[in-house]
Amino acid sequence: MRNIKLIIEFDGSDFCGWQRQPKGRTVQKVIETAIFKATGEEIMINGSSRTDAGVHAREMVANFITNSTIPGDKFREALNTRLPEDVSIIKSEEVEENFHARYSSKGKTYSYTIVNRYERLSLGHQYLYHYRYNLNIDEMKKACQYFMGSHDFRAFMSPGSSIKTTVRNIKELYIEQKGDRIKIFITADGFLYNMVRIIVGTLLKIGNGKLKAEEIEKIIIEGNRKRAGMCVPPNGLVLEKVFY
Amino acid sequence: MRNIKLIIEFDGSDFCGWQRQPKGRTVQKVIETAIFKATGEEIMINGSSRTDAGVHAREMVANFITNSTIPGDKFREALNTRLPEDVSIIKSEEVEENFHARYSSKGKTYSYTIVNRYERLSLGHQYLYHYRYNLNIDEMKKACQYFMGSHDFRAFMSPGSSIKTTVRNIKELYIEQKGDRIKIFITADGFLYNMVRIIVGTLLKIGNGKLKAEEIEKIIIEGNRKRAGMCVPPNGLVLEKVFY
Structure with a gap:
């Protein structure tokens, strides 16, 4: 079990915001789908913020727990090749177990x-x-x-x-x-x-x-x-x- | 018969370029539709350039001949209220009869x-x-x-x-x-x-x-x-x- 931190840039124009919802395209869902394609794991990611529809991000942070053997820094390319043009992983890295994108945040x-x-x-x-x-x-x-x-x-x-x-x-x-x-x-x-x-x-x-x-x-x-x-x-x- | 010059800003992201075509949303068509709504006239406008799909414009120029009584400078608001968000008339004015957005152009x-x-x-x-x-x-x-x-x-x-x-x-x-x-x-x-x-x-x-x-x-x-x-x-x- 490893904890992976992502720094994410996205163009919010065509998204119904960050948070996963029953209907509508969201950034969280699109990234979780890319993780599933890369690892086969159905994972929930923690976002630092629940941005509204139309809001953009230069450096949104998220983290997720995985059993995958993909090295932390390789998630960037593994996900980018599976993501649409309006979401990009800028950086990926393995972080300590207790890091949480939302609860560990000190400010924005x-x-x-x-x-x-x-x-x-x-x-x-x-x-x-x-x-x-x-x-x-x-x-x-x-x-x-x-x-x-x-x-x-x-x-x-x-x-x-x-x-x-x-x-x-x-x-x-x-x-x-x-x-x-x-x-x-x-x-x-x-x-x-x-x-x-x-x-x-x-x-x-x-x-x-x-x-x-x-x-x-x-x-x-x-x-x-x-x-x-x-x-x-x-x-x-x-x-x-x-x-x- | 009056000759109206328009200065147009548009976001080309959702357009199949400037020029009117049988299928596909084009800037020319969208403006001609706005002119029809404002004047009731089915008019062809002359654009200074036939920009490709995805290309944007800060100051595209176009002109058209009209029988309408709308004052030259009032076409701006008359059209803007009938245009989608990604096309804006920045300026409108009546110009001399022989002005042609494309042929009169000296450079870009x-x-x-x-x-x-x-x-x-x-x-x-x-x-x-x-x-x-x-x-x-x-x-x-x-x-x-x-x-x-x-x-x-x-x-x-x-x-x-x-x-x-x-x-x-x-x-x-x-x-x-x-x-x-x-x-x-x-x-x-x-x-x-x-x-x-x-x-x-x-x-x-x-x-x-x-x-x-x-x-x-x-x-x-x-x-x-x-x-x-x-x-x-x-x-x-x-x-x-x-x-x-």
Whole structure:
């Protein structure tokens, strides 16, 4: 019995998200099928995150227990030759028995990319969120500081998950702008359901003047979902990295 | 009778190219359908280029003659509301009677983007060509000068089009590198069938050491398609701009 860790890149455009489900094409299922083809074993893999439909990953992490004799680093090619073009194993390795992609995780970084222009967007629309109205980027940058640190982020969560605590620690949140592209990076010890997409929606609400940067503090304290911004679409979101 | 010029952005991933054909979804057909919905007119539009399946455009140009009373600049929104997400009208305007998107064109710029890394690529695979082997970028940059200017480029053409001359004038050809991304820009007065993709394939043949930069001169003179590089896949190719 060996424990294999995978680093996975995928294009979420044509997936119903990560998690295996009765109907619909999911990343988990596609990888489990490739493992079955390579080893003959019907295995459940543990993913670090259950990304939603349309969300992408540059470095998703997963692990699985196998009886196969394939060396840890050879799983990469063994699976890649059996995977569709939109899922790639970037790295595979044997890890210690108690490593678990989800429970061992110490944090994650996501990015969210917005194209801010008046004209409609088609090129790259599966990776970008088109925002048509003017944005005050300086105000958005100013707002980032209010999210930093350990807070109860229940105002920035969609319902639908059962969790013990809504406290999370945001370690990094910053905005990069290049031409009409606005890229937001966020790192935390963990994320609530839709937390990144609601924080981005809240930053947009600040950028277009409907909310002031200073109000973030109050929204966090009050924990009122309605005062925060919308949950932006999944396509701009990329799971960049998982930390252990 | 008015002549309307459109600037069009499209994601070629789900299209069988630009040109209308009996079967298959094409950009031309989708726009003509939108025009029909907006004006009730069954119109043929003239595209500046007949891009292949999988090729994208940031600024494709087209024109059409209409009896409609929609103001030139209002066609943008009139069509955008009737177009699928992967085609967008960036600009529309009324132009003089004799403007023709194809015949009036004085030149075009294309870009081609390569990701040069060992690991397989999934994220953005519809816009990027994955090249696994080491590339000598300096040698590729050196090779660019040999393509510049007016030459008979029949060695860099796929068969299948009827044209009067295979002489074209390359006005600009340069390579930008950022991390593992290599972006090639090429501007010419016109392009032969698959010319950009074969020039990029030839630059890769130089980058991996199978051809010397100086040999380009001889390949052009001899006009031997077999000595040039492969025709790289369409997905890395973007029609950037058309000049008038």
